[in-house]
Amino acid sequence: MDAVNGLSHRSRFGHRAWWVAAAALLAIVVAGAFSTLPGLLTGPLHREFGWSRGSIGLAASANMVLYGLTAPFAAALMDRFGIRRVVVVALLVIASGAGLTTVMTTAWQFTLFWGMLVGLGTGSMATAFGATVTQRWFVRRRGLVTGVLASGSVFGQMVFLPALSWTVDHHGWRTSLVTLVLAACATAPLMWLMLRDHPADVGRAPYGAERLVPKPLPTEGAGRRAVAVLRDAAGTAPFRLMAGAYAICGASTNGIMWTHFTPAAHDHGMPATTASSLLAAIGVFNVIGTVASGWATDRRDPRRLLAVFFALRGLILMCLPLLMSATVQPSMMVFVVTFGLLDLATVPPVIALCREFYGDAGAVVFGWVGAAHQVGAAMAAYGGGAARDAFGSYTPVWVTLGALCAGAALLSLLVRRASPADRSAGRCLTAVDHL
Known part of the structure; x- marks a missing residue:
């Protein structure tokens, strides 16, 4: 029995899945670093070229929209060509774009x-990438690993x-x-060496599985599959509810915070370096919060967790204008x-709900939900800059986003749980008839 326990212990902590997750985390961290730049570039670009904040925000908005729209297609491409190839190409595309900038x-x-x-490039390594890795390599600890990988982007920031x-x-x-171009170029060869597409490639079962899982055949027509998944999911109420809530999520996080927090703090006399340090501190607690959320998702109703998170976020955003100095x-x-x-x-x-409602297509569905997130983020990135140009203050933006978060909390509670039969079939149980 001791020998068996010892083998189990070694297998648990030496499983190849953890090394693949570590490699995925590294790629996500490097890609996440690029999302920090728009807030830092706003002032320098305005001074050097005379561009308005709205025009600078337009580029950030385009980045966020493509970040979101790329994710579901990237998840489908990973099913067709493999995780490793897609990630390496994405890193090289990022390096090219940043170098040309x-x-x-x-x-x-x-x-x-x-x-x-x-x-x-960054959209190809969005949270849909983490969802794909988790779904292929893990049966147990999915929520925890999802939280760790999701936190990687902000950890990079x-x-x-x-x-x-x-x-x-x-x-x-x-x-x-x-500096970021060099980081992306250095990471690409490491991903080729460390990442593997499926546990079957190394003759292992997914972490927590009792037997080997055959590697599925490459999925032809990755683009068509991504669109077909969207078409089918868009006809279901849970998708529409989650997409609506997640659009507000994007607007109230990276859409406004990572693009406009530093300029907003600077409006109140705070040096840009100090405001950037505050964003970095947010990243520290972001890692803690996301990992804790993953742990809680393994144990609690995801809908109620979402509602609580949105309600609290809305409250503190409404208070932010009073805290600036x-x-x-x-x-x-x-x-x-x-x-x-x-x-x-x-x-x-959200990843747990996508997996629960849509089964094996959950990663692609989450990619589309993430696209809604980025559309909301893009609207906030552009609208925040336009509002600052028009009103001379970011206060209306913080208050509006706080109110929208309360609406996102209500949308989260409208999503009903899937029945065991629907869950096993990977089919969706509509939450609200004819929504």
Whole structure:
């Protein structure tokens, strides 16, 4: 019995699934670093080229839309060509887009290079990528692993943001972009060596499975499959409810915070480097909150978790205009901790619901739900800049997004649980008839 227990212990912690998850986490961390740049570039680009905040926000919006729209197609491409190939190509596309951004001279080039190329590359390593890895390699600990991988993007922001902010201040914005280009290029060969597409490739069962799982045949017509999954899912109420709530999620997180928090704090006299450090601190608690959310998702009703997360986020966003000042006050640190814990905590419950309702297509469905997230983020990125230009303040933006989060909490509660029969068949149980 001791020998068996020892073997079980070694198998648990030496399983190849954990190494694949670690490799996926590294790729997500590097890709996540690129999302920190728009907030840091707004001031320098405005001063150097004279571009309005709205035009700069347009490039960030294009980036976010493509980030979201790419995810479901990338998940389908992973079914067709494998995880490893898609991730390596995505890293090279990101490096190309960021490198070309350093030689741009017009706003439309910023939209093309940063908005389109970087958006396509980072979208291929969005949370749908993490959902694909988790679904293939794990049977047990799915919620926990999902939380860890989902936190990787913000962890990348946390790791790179202070250094990038310092680099922008002391060596210019182009140097900060070159730093990220080198990071992406260095990560690509590591992904080719470390990632594997399926447990069957190394003769192992998924973590927590009792037997080997055959590797499915490559899925032909990845684009057609992604569109077909959207068509089928869009006719169901849970998808529409989750997409609506997740659009608000995107608007109230990376859409506004990672693009406009630093300029908003600077409006109140706070140095950009200090505001960037606050965003990095949010990233620290983001990791904690997302992992804790994954742990809770393994044990609690995902719908109720979502409702609580949205309600609390809305409340603290409405309070944010009262907390802004030239210096970091204790009340701002309370905001940083609370918002950080809630920021990406919505990801594990939504992935769990997509898997519950849509079975093997859950990763692709989540990619489409994530697309709604990024559409909401893009609207906030552009609308936040436009509102600042029009009203001279970000206050109306914070209050509006706080109110929308209350609506997202209600949408989350409208999603009903799938029955055991529907769950085993991977079919969707409509939540609200003829919604």
